[in-house]
Amino acid sequence: MPTGDVAPQEQERDVYDQLRRGRCRAAQDELNRTWFTFFTPRNVLLAQAAIYFCQGNVERGTRTFLRAKGYGWQGLLPDPEPRAACEYYKSASSLIYQRPRSAYTCPGGQSPPWTKEPRKDPVGNLSPSPLAPPEVVPPDPTESTSSQSPS
Template identity: 35%
Template sequence: MRHHRTVLTALLATVLLAGCGTQGECTPGGAPPAAPPKSRYAFGLPQGDRSPDQRIESAVYVELARSHCGDARAMMRRKDADGDVPGWGSFDDPRAVLLFQAAVELCDGETTRARTVWDVVSRGYGGWTGIGWDVETTTVLRWHVCEAYKSVGSALLQKSKDDLPCRRADEIAPAIVAWNTGDRPDPRLDGAPGVR
């Protein structure tokens, strides 16, 4: 009987130590170390450059940074003084329209909608390279657009903002040039159903 208890105790100790990997990782009889918690990157825009910029992107950014999601959404839909151009139509890059729409969706907690809008860029506009850079010259980086890109990308892709730089493009994608020189159809309607 004593032999069985000794064997059983040795077997139990072996099983417990095996769960720890090597003996140095936990004490005999202790539990294996817990896995480190998975990083969770949430949406949030940094406070910062509040330049008196007349661009719609800057105004929408300010509302999103204040968590005024409804106001930001309304700005995206608002028409100009003549009643002609919706807020999104004042953007000079269709990807920025999609980016800020995704930011509005994230602000409202609509991650699935945000991801749907985000994914339109890869399918229709050649990806995110060049986002935030002036479309005409690619020489000026717009802080609000770049920070929105990093924040939205971080939340949707679960990556650090440091891993999402605003890279300058060597040339403007033809779809962006066509959008800027044409009728500017709403890019949010291209494969992003349910945009409000």
């Protein structure tokens, strides 16, 4: 994968940098910790697929890549700056379809948004999102809510 700044979003860039250095476990740890901050759920799946490929698990990487494909490829390159998701897409496509990376281009356009809050892990086995709202415990109806001062 190419070197350089490939993500405007720090956590996506950190996962990419770990993968570029061949640090599969560190990339997985970073993804586990930060997936809910990624720009789109598709980007989470592409990063996970790249991690599986890094670990040598081509079958799982391919399955995860095909799940990412379900979101469509629009918005892989929303501006002329390089993006980690675009690099994952080109590298995975090259590996899966046995064509050079240069055969793949990343379309611009609108990226698929997160559709629910709190965000649901698109991979299915990452750490829970700390952005989930805290559990609200309703008040006990048997307790008195009036506050009277002792006289």
